[in-house]
Amino acid sequence: MMRQYRRIKQDHGDAILFFRLGDFYEMFEKDAKEASALLNLTLTNRQNVPMCGIPYHASHNYIARLLKAGRKIAICEQITLPEGGRGIAERRVVEIITPGTVVDEDFLEKNSNNYLVSIGSTKTQFALAYIDLSTGDFQTTSFPWENRIEMLKKELARLAPKELLIQNTLCEDDPGVGRILDEYPDSMIGRYPDWSYDIETSGALLRKQLGVSNLKGFGIDEADPALLPIGVLLEYLEDTSKSLLRHVLSLKLYRGDDFVGLDESTQKNLELVKNLQDGGRKYTLLDVLDHTKTSIGARMLKKWLLSPLFDKKAIEERQLGADALYRNQLLLSSVREILSGVLDLERLSARVAMDRAHAKDLAAIKQSLLAAESLQELMSDWFNPWTTDAEKKAAINDVQSLLERAIHEDPSILLTEGRLIKTGFNKELDRLKNLKQNSQKVLESYLDEEKEQTKIGNLRIKYNRIIGYYLEVTKGNLSQVPKHFIRRQSLVGSERYTTDRLVELETKISGTTDQIIDLERELFLEVRHAVQERVPAILKLASWIGWLDCLCSLAQAATIHGYIKPSITNSPKIAIDDGRHPVVESYLPAGEFIPNSTHIDPRDVSFALITGPNMAGKSTYLRQVALITLMAQIGSFVPAREAEIGLVDRIYCRVGASDNLARGESTFLVEMNETAHILRSSTSKSLIIMDEVGRGTSTNDGLSIAWAVTEHLLEQSAKVLFATHFHELTFIEHPKKQNLALSIAEHGDEIVFLKKVKPGAVNHSYGIHVAKLAGVPREVVQRAEAILKKLLEHERQDALPEANDRIEEPQTSLFDQDDLLLKEIASVDVNSITPVEALNLINRWKLELNKQE
Incomplete structure (x- = not known):
């Protein structure tokens, strides 16, 4: 047997091999040592071979833990048993489970996608493809080589992949890519040789997978560099899944300018789906907007948040749907109630397509299709795509009818227990079930005969899997046992017997039961195959349900929080009257959040310089403008009295910074990297939010950098909100610049933060007041006040440069190298x-x- 194990293990050296032995999965040698440590299993030795094992029926829990640890698992099953019970059973690997290829619901987060990413490059292009095998979401893109670091950081932050397949030279020869990968220690990373990343091979594999002769129908040119990483990805899926991918039916080609650009730091600083405290969902925009009822909708809404639209028509289509639901609260309530009965059709369909679905999965599809039918009846023609797609509607009706007739109301998960198929679906199955029921009646009749003959009133016929059917006689009645009773077992309070007649009846009943189980399995597989053929229609229905759920979620959020529908324009103007921070206000009592307005128009004023003390609300105000703009461009209503949002192509949020140990970067270097990225890649259509640029170095250096950055952005005419403690920047004069301040009220030595934005500037930071509020010891505060007084006496206002003066700097510029x-x-x-x-x-x-x- 160990020779068999080692032969199979040789082909799966990078995986932990679960080797089936009876009711256990055993692990040996190196795998046993690793698994015992990860799973806290007892490591034993047999003939100097380390080994450990887990029960077959409890394997899911252990597999989940290994996947979380980023391990690959190869499942090796017994295919046939040796004749006569002697010899070695035939075994083979039937499935390889990896973090990025799982489809079993026990291993998945229901409200998040589970992405496998493949990355490759040519000398001029960098390409990235990704797939969620559990839903069939399959997309690819490419971008110029010089943009690879920015784009890779952005895409990996958006996708949060569980597993990556990387072209080997990128890991070895590109330090920038290597540093990014170091930030994903929990993601499983596989390296592949350069020759495996080939556009022609990828195109051929893709055409085979999609069942087409060319890719024109998907808008993809045969020489598109975006095809580069697809071949490795598809071959990897074929090797691991050991099944056809019938639900992977299309590939979406996307480009960076299809959506609003949100770089890695912007996604993080705006706390769109993860908060900065612990990486959890609480205190995020997703937490505020997500009122979805289905897992499909929850995943889709998360994608909307991380990929805002840059297409006015597409935004307004979402607005139209959300507005219709918002205005009809009765309809909104009814739709949401029905949606709560829809299960995860995407992932259910994937398991059907890959021959992984059990009868409970088909029952869940049946339940979901019934709910979908109610939705179609409830919604208007505008909401209902099935009015124009009769073929797919017919396919859905066929599946619904089949499952309603075929699948048991409470089916078994196992194929070996029966209880899969409804009575009335198959005549032969009904006959066998009747025969089995009649056999039970024969058993009851036989028991009555034995009671009459033996005069044992409490005689019982019982069954267990070890000895089958038996007659149970209590100790008090043993003297009445007749000679034709054959003893099988002795217990403390009773004896168990059989008879020739009982054995005969058991043989007949067992044979019938086996026939029923075999026929039910056969019928179930036929039903599942019929559903497989209609998976494309089910997936389209699932997409519509997710879309509808997202619109309901946005309408519900607008209802709860009092949002309004913004006007979307192609102008450069952003005008927000009485805007509110959507997350902060949701955690305050109603009406307590103080609203603020924002008016930026590059044709007039494009740059708002914001001053004010710490705790005055500058960062909240900055993020509020960015979040309202983003919400508008996903089609959501927004927290404001009125809002006009001119489309932005990118949102940059450089708010706060911390060191990045994984990249070997200090806090100040992180800040400068982000600043440099904004200055180089932003356009006149971008919205830029910057907070405290230059604070991580000396005062003079920081002020100089902030001053130069301000001048640069003023010339660029992007929409900028720039918060600073450098009050000297308020003296910069420019026709497109305005000074704003967070107002305060002073009462003697005390200050009150009014949290209201007004024109003008605050020339004091009030840092010592904030220190006092924070509870800094009195003697320290008094000493700080004395030092401040002395410093202010030496301050020279005339040392500042005039606006737009160009000063020759002895220090090398971070942004204009030779x-x-x-x-x-x-x-x-x-x-x-x-x-x-x-x-x-x-x-x-x-x-x-x-x-x-």
């Missing part, structure tokens, strides 16, 4: 120069850089 030197470095062919030449070049570059210090 272009000639960069071009020379980029042009070097590292494959053709010798090591000595490389050292000479590096030395010359170092000397040139030192001249700039």
Whole structure:
């Protein structure tokens, strides 16, 4: 047997092999040592072979723990038993379970997608494809090589993949990519050779999977670099799933400009789906807006939040649906009630397509289709896509009718217990069931005969799996036992017997039961296959249900929180009257949040410089504007009295910073990286939120950087809200700049934060007042006041530069490096120069850089 184990293990060296032995999965040698440590199992030795095991029926719990630890599991089953019970059973790996390929609901988060990502590159293009095998969501994109770091960070933050497949040279030769991957220690990462990333091979595999002769119907050119990582992904899925992927029916090609750009730090700082405290969902925008009733809708809403639309028509279509539901509260309530009866049709369909669905899954599909039928009857033609797709509507009706007739009301999960198929669906099955029922009556009749003959009034016929049917006689009646009773077992208070007649009846009943189980299994598989053929229609229905659920969720959020429908325009203007922070206000008593207005229009004023003390509400105000804009561009209502949102192509939120140990970056370097990224990639259509730029270094350096950044953004004419403690920046004069301040009220030595934005500037930070409020010891506060007084006496206002004065800086700029030197470095062919030449070049570059210090 160990030879068989080692032969199978040799083909699955990177997986923990679950080797089926009877009712257990056993692990041996290296796998046993690793699994025993991860699963807290007892490690034993047999003939110097380390081993441990888990019960077959409890395997799901252990598999889930291994997946969470980022491990791959190969399931090796007994395929056939040896004749006569001797010899070695035939075994083979029937499934490989990995974090990114699971479809079993026990291993999935119901409200989050489970993405497997594949990444590859050419010399000029970088490509990323991803799939959620549990839903069939399959997409790909590509972008220029020089944008790879920005795009990879953004996409991985959005997708939160459970597993990554990476072109090997990217890991070895691209430090930027390597540092990003280091930030995903919980994601399983597989490396693949360069030759496996081939556009032509990927195209052929994709056409085979989608069942088409060309990809024109999907809007994909055969030479599109976005195809590059797809081949590795599809081959990996084929190797691991060991089944056809009948639900992977289409591929969506997307580009970066299809949606509003949200980089990694913006997604994090706006706390869209994870909070900054513990990474949980509480205190996030998702937590406020998510009133979905289905897992399909919950996953879709999360995707909407991370991919706001940049298409006015598409936004207004969502608005139209949400508004119709918002205005008809009775309809909204009825739809949400019906939606609560819809189970996860996407993932149920995936399991059907992959031959993983059991009878309870089909019963869940039946229940969901009944609810969907009620939804279609309730909704208007505008909401109901089935009025124009008769073919798919007919397919849905066929599935619903079949499942209603075929599947038992309370079916078994196992195929070996019966109770799968309804009475009336199959005549032969009904005949066998009747025969079994009649056999039970024969047993009862036989028992009556024995009672009459033996005069044992409490004689019983019972059954267990060990000895089958038996007659039970209590100790007090043993003297009445007749000679034809054959003893089977002796217990403390009774004896168990059989008879020739009982054995005969048991044989007949058992044979009938086996026939029923076999026929039910056969019929169930036929029904499942029929449902498989209609999976495309079910998936389309599931998508519509998710979309409807999202609209209901937005309408419900608007109802609860008093949101209004914003006006969406193609102008550059953002006008928000009495806007509110959607998350902060949801945790305050009604009416307590103080609203503030925002008016930015690059044709007039594009840059708002905001001053005010700590705790005055600057960061809340900044995030509020970004969140309202984002909410408008997913089609949501917004927290304001009135709002006009001109479409933005990107939202940048540089609010706060912390060091990044994984990337080896200090707090200030993180801040400067984010600032540099904004200055280089933002456009005149972008919304930029910046808070305390330059605070992580010395005062003079920080002020200089903040001043220069302000001037740069003013020239660019993007929509900017810039909060700062550098009050000197308020003296910058520019026709597109306005000064705003968070107002306060002073009462002697005390201050009150009014949380209201007004025109003007605050020339004091009130930091010592805030320290006092925080409970800093009195003697420390008094000393700080004395030091501040002394510093203010030496302050010289005339030392500030005039607005737009260009000052020659002795310090190397973080943003304008020597272009000639960069071009020379980029042009070097590292494959053709010798090591000595490389050292000479590096030395010359170092000397040139030192001249700039």
